[in-house]
Each structure stands twice: as structure tokens, then as C-alpha cells.
Amino acid sequence: MIISDNRASGDGVDVLTDVDFALFSDTIFTLPTVPATPSIPTTPPAAPVIKNLTFKGGKKADGLIGGKGNDYLNGGLGNDRLTGGDGQDTFAFSSKLSPKNVDWLVDFKHSDDTIRLSKAIFSKLKKGILSEDAFCIGAKAHHKSDRIIFNEKTGALSYDADGSDTKYAAVKFAQLNPKTLLNADDFLIA
Template identity: 45%
Template sequence: MLVGGAGNDKFYGGYGNDKLTGLGGADVFVFNTKLGTAKTDRKVNFDTITDFKPREDKIWLDNKIFTKLGKKGTEASPAKLNKKFFKFGTKAGDKDDYVIYDKKTGILSYDADGSGAKAAIEIAKLAKNLKLTYHDFAIV
């Protein structure tokens, strides 16, 4: 379990399944480790963010892992996620739906081939019914 303080914290969940709690401030949660597969998705690097606050906190996705997200930002200058790459639901609806948030379960997934044959990989659990937008994500 990783717990931040009242200020702005940056969390690297790293390998394993972690529980991340930012507490106060504008926190950043960095996903930069190898993903599982559709069969092992919750067993490999699946983190729970207990208190993500949309429009205040951010989720940074490393382009070396999340290779379909286009722009290559850096931690010093994160690139914005393209609006068409973010979707609500349980699976991709078209070829550009790479980052998927299921409001009913709070599960955040990455689908490397959009609506292609490969299944999405679950990467994190957030609270249910968050008002997430593509603005809550960046590529580093």
C-alpha cells in the first residue's frame, strides 16, 4: 500500500498489485510496467487507486507500454490523451478505443487493438461512477 500526503504526490505502482491512496493535492498515478494478458490481467500489475479525483488527479500512461496512444510525452512534458482514444463501457466499440473505463465496476482497461480480436487488459480499479474524461490521462 502506498499512501501520499496532503500535497501533490506521484505514485509508481510498479510490479505487483498495489493499493494507491493519494489523499490531498493533485496526485499523479504512473503506469509504466509490463501489463498482464487477458487471462492474467488481475494477477499482473493491477493497481487499485482508492481516491482518484477527476480534473484534479492524473493518470500517466507510459508510451513504451501503452504503445497505441500516439504522442510520446515525457514526465517533464506529458502529452495529452487524444479524445477519441477514451471510452466508457466494458469493451472497445471501434478501432480507436484504447483506454476504457467501466463506470459500473470502476475497472480501467487498455485495449491495444481497439475493437480487434484481442481482449482488453485490466490495469486498475478506481471508484465506480467517476466523471472521468480524456483530460484525466496523459502519455509519458
């Protein structure tokens, strides 16, 4: 793991690369002086509560796990496993679509969470909340206006640039649990 801290005070944004596992905290623990005959504490110190995390995966398969706050998870490239945890989480998609770049949204909740789609990648969608005409539940697009297709039987979430599956084939970009409650207002295009 490589951590780049851009400010001497420790405040600000840190950049992490090549991370296999990480646990973050804004709490500083001061360790006591060790006595000549050390004793083992009977209870460990309480773990800090971590909220409002931002994660971006790399080029390979990543496992990103949010905390109790409103987390932002972007898997980047690769087939990633994204878990938001509690809170109002955002699952972001801003990398080129391909069968080698399908993220699993482990715990997406319609009542709390948002799927954010990059306008640069999902170019046939209008910015803002996804229109109901551009959202379809089923195995494939039913109308030329359908762009985001959710197969609630399998949990596959796909993008069809022309709504016809002829000129542009639908591309699966995410996997949700089958029968997940999902509709157009769960998507933000930015």
C-alpha cells in the same frame, strides 16, 4: 527496510527498498537530555506536514499513501493500492500489464489528479494528453480508435491495443471506484 542516502549532507534523493511502512520528514528532532527522574510529556510533538512525495512500489503488492501535496505514485509490479491524499496527484503506470498487475486508485479525483501512462507500455497511444477518440466509457471498446476503456459500472480501467478486442484482448490495469468521473483529459501519455 534499506535506505541508501547518496549525499553526506542528507540532502538529495534517497532510495528505499523492501519497505513495509515508512513515514518521512525533513524535520530533525533534537531530543532533550533525560533527567534522572524522567517524566512523560502530556502532549506529543506535532507531526510534520509532508508534501510532494514520490513513491514507486516493488515487485509485490504495495500500499502507497501520499500526503497533502502533489504526490507521484507508481505501484510498479503487483496488485497495488494507491492513495494520493490531498493535492494534485499523479498515478503512474510503467510496468508490463497483466492480471497480476492491477492497481487500485483509491481516491482518484477528476478535478485534481492525473493518470500517467508510459508510452513504452501503452505503445498504441500518442504522447501527450489522451485524445477523446482513444477514450471509451463502457464494458468494451466501441470503435477501432478506442484504446482506454473505463467501465463506470465496475470501475475497471483497461487498455485495448487495437480497439477491437480481437487481435489484442483488452487488459485491465487499474481499478477505480464505480461511477468515478473520468474522461480523456485525465490521462497523460509520456
